[in-house]
Amino acid sequence: MEDVRSLNHTKWECKYHVVWIPKCRKKTLYVELRKHLGSTFRDLATQKECQVIEGHLLSDHIHMLISIPPKYSVSQVVGYLKGKSAIQIARTYMGRKKNFTGQHFWARGYFVSTVGADEKTIRDYIRRQETEDRRLDQLGMFEK
Numbered sequence: 781m782e783d784v785r786s787l788n789h790t791k792w793e794c795k796y797h798v799v800w801i802p803k804c805r806k807k808t809l810y811v812e813l814r815k816h817l818g819s820t821f822r823d824l825a826t827q828k829e830c831q832v833i834e835g836h837l838l839s840d841h842i843h844m845l846i847s848i849p850p851k852y853s854v855s856q857v858v859g860y861l862k863g864k865s866a867i868q869i870a871r872t873y874m875g876r877k878k879n880f881t882g883q884h885f886w887a888r889g890y891f892v893s894t895v896g897a898d899e900k901t902i903r904d905y906i907r908r909q910e911t912e913d914r915r916l917d918q919l920g921m922f923e924k
Contacts, residue, residue: 785847792850795833797902798858800890801841813869814839824864828857834903838913843906845895854892862886 784793814837825832825846834845848857866885895902 783847785849787849787851790850793847794850795845795847795895795899796854797893797895797906798844798846798854798890799841799892800858800862801887803884803887813873816872817842817865820865820868821861824861825857828852828860830857834906836906836909838910843909845899845902845906858890858892862890 783795784791786792817837818835821835821842821844822832829849830852831847832844833847834843836843846857848854869885893902
């Protein structure tokens with residue numbers, strides 16, 4: 781129970797495995813950005829009193845193991861992360877200073893799963909994703 785955290789009147793351990801994709805899986809644009817997004821997601825999570833425990837930014841999707849306090853819903857936090865990171869991407873990399881309507885970097889929706897006693901399994905799965913994606917890409921080269 782080393783990961784139990786506390787609020788004023790609550791002891792908690794709420795961890796979630798979250799996955800989402802960029803809109804249209806924009807691999808070429810996303811590859812350039814992914815080296816900068818890790819710190820962005822960690823900073824944004826800290827603003828919501830959350831902690832990114834494990835994360836991996838692949839060429840066409842994001843895997844994240846995140847600890848979220850019970851006073852926030854998962855949808856609030858994921859919406860916040862996706863929304864604020866999209867604004868930062870638009871400002872930093874697309875030259876937009878204001879008026880972000882129509883600027884949708886992330887696809888709608890996400891996958892979420894609670895993490896209980898399987899945390900080690902989920903961490904290993906997230907770490908193995910990039911090598912597994914490369915392996916599948918290599919296999920796909922020979923199908924054409």
